Amino acid sequence: xxxxxxxxxxxxxxxxxxxxxxxxxxxxxxxxxxxxxxxxxxxxxxxxxxxxxxxxxxxxxxxxxxxxxxxxxxxxxxxxxxxxxxxxxxxxxxxxxxxxxxxxxxxxxxxxxxxxxxxxxxxxxxxxxxxxxxxxxxxxxxxxxxxxxxxxxxxxxxxxxxxxxxxxxxxxxxxxxxxxxxxxxxxxxxxxxxxxxxxxxxxxxxxxxxxxxxxxxxxxxxxxxxxxxxxxxxxxxxxxxx
Amino acid sequence: xxxxxxxxxxxxxxxxxxxxxxxxxxxxxxxxxxxxxxxxxxxxxxxxxxxxxxxxxxxxxxxxxxxxxxxxxxxxxxxxxxxxxxxxxxxxxxxxxxxxxxxxxxxxxxxxxxxxxxxxxxxxxxxxxxxxxxxxxxxxxxxxxxxxxxxxxxxxxxxxxxxxxxxxxxxxxxxxxxxxxxxxxxxxxxxxxxxxxxxxxxxxxxxxxxxxxxx
Numbered sequence: 324x325x326x327x328x329x330x331x332x333x334x335x336x337x338x339x340x341x342x343x344x345x346x347x348x349x350x351x352x353x354x355x356x357x358x359x360x361x362x363x364x365x366x367x368x369x370x371x372x373x374x375x376x377x378x379x380x381x382x383x384x385x386x387x388x389x390x391x392x393x394x395x396x397x398x399x400x401x402x403x404x405x406x407x408x409x410x411x412x413x414x415x416x417x418x419x420x421x422x423x424x425x426x427x428x429x430x431x432x433x434x435x436x437x438x439x440x441x442x443x444x445x446x447x448x449x450x451x452x453x454x455x456x457x458x459x460x461x462x463x464x465x466x467x468x469x470x471x472x473x474x475x476x477x478x479x480x481x482x483x484x485x486x487x488x489x490x491x492x493x494x495x496x497x498x499x500x501x502x503x504x505x506x507x508x509x510x511x512x513x514x515x516x517x518x519x520x521x522x523x524x525x526x527x528x529x530x531x532x533x534x535x536x537x538x539x540x541x542x543x544x545x546x547x548x549x550x551x552x553x554x555x556x557x558x559x560x561x562x563x564x565x
Numbered sequence: 566x567x568x569x570x571x572x573x574x575x576x577x578x579x580x581x582x583x584x585x586x587x588x589x590x591x592x593x594x595x596x597x598x599x600x601x602x603x604x605x606x607x608x609x610x611x612x613x614x615x616x617x618x619x620x621x622x623x624x625x626x627x628x629x630x631x632x633x634x635x636x637x638x639x640x641x642x643x644x645x646x647x648x649x650x651x652x653x654x655x656x657x658x659x660x661x662x663x664x665x666x667x668x669x670x671x672x673x674x675x676x677x678x679x680x681x682x683x684x685x686x687x688x689x690x691x692x693x694x695x696x697x698x699x700x701x702x703x704x705x706x707x708x709x710x711x712x713x714x715x716x717x718x719x720x721x722x723x724x725x726x727x728x729x730x731x732x733x734x735x736x737x738x739x740x741x742x743x744x745x746x747x748x749x750x751x752x753x754x755x756x757x758x759x760x761x762x763x764x765x766x767x768x769x770x771x772x773x774x775x776x777x778x779x780x
Contacts, residue, residue, distance in 0.1 A: 374687060376687070402686070409684065411680055413681060414684075415685075
C-alpha cells in the first residue's frame with residue numbers, strides 16, 4: 324500500500340453531535356497533506372483519529388497498515404510510528420529538553436542512556452536547538468518549545484507526523500521558525516498531515532490541500548485551488564482568511 | 566493545693582512528646598503507604614475500584630478518630646490478638662491519615678493538565694509509565710503544601726490515642742496533673758509542646774505554597 328493513511332467514509336460523533344460525517348481522504352507515503360477549514364469543520368478531530376486519540380463510529384481508517392476501525396488495534400505500537408505535535412506544545416515541565424526527548428525512546432525502544440543522548444543530539448540539531456539540551460521548557464520561548472516538541476516526536480523515528488495547529492499559539496515572529504522546521508522535514512521526505520491556518524505555508528509546502536467543511540471533505544487540490552476555488556464555501560473561506 | 570512539678574515530671578511530659586512524634590510519624594508513613602495507592606486507584610479506569618476506594622474513604626472520614634482507636638485496640642484483641650497500645654494507635658492513625666492523604670493526592674493528580682496525559686500517551690507510554698514518569702512528579706509538587714498542612718492535623722490528632730491509654734503527650738500531661746493538681750501549668754506546657762511541633766509545619770506549608778504560586 325502506498326497510502327500511509329486512508330479514510331473511507333469515516334464518521335465520528337461526540338454524543339449527539341456528529342463531527343465527521345463521512346470523511347474520505349488518503350495520504351500517500353512521502354507526501355504533505357494540509358487540512359484547512361473553519362473551526363468546527365472537523366479537521367482537528369480527523370487528525371486526532373489518525374493516531375487513535377479519538378475512536379471512530381463508522382467507516383474504515385487505515386494508518387501505517389493498521390486497521391483503526393477494528394477493535395483491538397494496538398495503539399501503543401501505532402504511536403511508535405505516528406508522531407503528533409500539539410498547539411500547546413505539551414512538553415513535560417519537570418524534565419529538561421533532553422529528558423523530554425529521551426523519555427520515550429528509553430522506555431519504549433529500550434535505548435541505553437548513551438544511545439538516547441545521541442538521538443537527542445541529532446534531533447535537536449535538526450530543529451536548531453543543540454544548545455538547549457539542558458534547559459527546562461519554561462526557560463524557552465514558545466517557538467523554541469514547539470521545536471522541542473517536534474524534536475521529541477522525531478526521536479521516535481516516526482513514519483508519519485501529525486501537526487495540530489502548531490503555530491496557532493505563537494506570536495507571528497515565532498511562527499516563522501516553527502514553519503521553517505516543518506518545511507525542512509517535508510524536504511527530507513517525511514510524510515506529514517498538518518492542520519493549519521497558515522494558508523501561504525500550506526500552499527508552499529503541501530502536495531495536497533484538503534478543505535473540510537461541515538464534517539466532510541469539501542474540496543481537495545494542490546496549491547492552485549486557492550487561486551481557482553471550485554466551491555463558494557472555499558472561496559468564502561479564503562476570502563475571509565486572506 | 567498540689568505539689569510542685571519535679572524534674573521527673575518534666576522528663577515524663579517530654580517523653581510523652583517524643584511518643585507523640587513517633588505516633589505522628591507512624592501515621593504519616595502508614596498513611597502514605599496506604600494512601601498513595603488509594604489516590605492512584607481513585608483515578609483508575611475501573612469504576613468498581615474507584616467506588617470501593619471512595620467507600621473506604623467515606624467510611625474512615627465518617628468515623629471519629631477515638632472510635633477508630635477503640636476499634637483497633639479492643640476490636641483486634643477480641644479477634645484474639647493482644648496488641649500493644651502503640652500498634653493499635655499506629656493502625657488507627659494509618660487508617661485515618663490514609664483516607665485524608667488519598668483525597669489530597671487524588672486532587673493533586675487530577676490537577677495535572679489532561680494534555681500531559683495525552684502527550685505521554687502519544688509517545689507510546691503505558692498507563693503506568695505515564696503515571697510514574699509524567700503525572701506523579703508534577704502532582705507531588707502540587708501536593709506538598711497541603712500535605713504538610715495535613716501533618717499538623719496528624720500531630721494534633723495523635724492526642725486521641727489517650728483514649729486507649731497510649732502514653733503520648735496528652736496522656737502524660739493528664740497523668741502528671743492527676744498527681745500534682747496543677748492543671749493550668751501542666752496543660753499549658755502540653756499546649757506549648759504541641760504548638761512547638763505544629764507551628765513550624767504550618768509555617769513551612771504556607772511558605773511553600775507562596776513559593777509554588779510564584780513559580
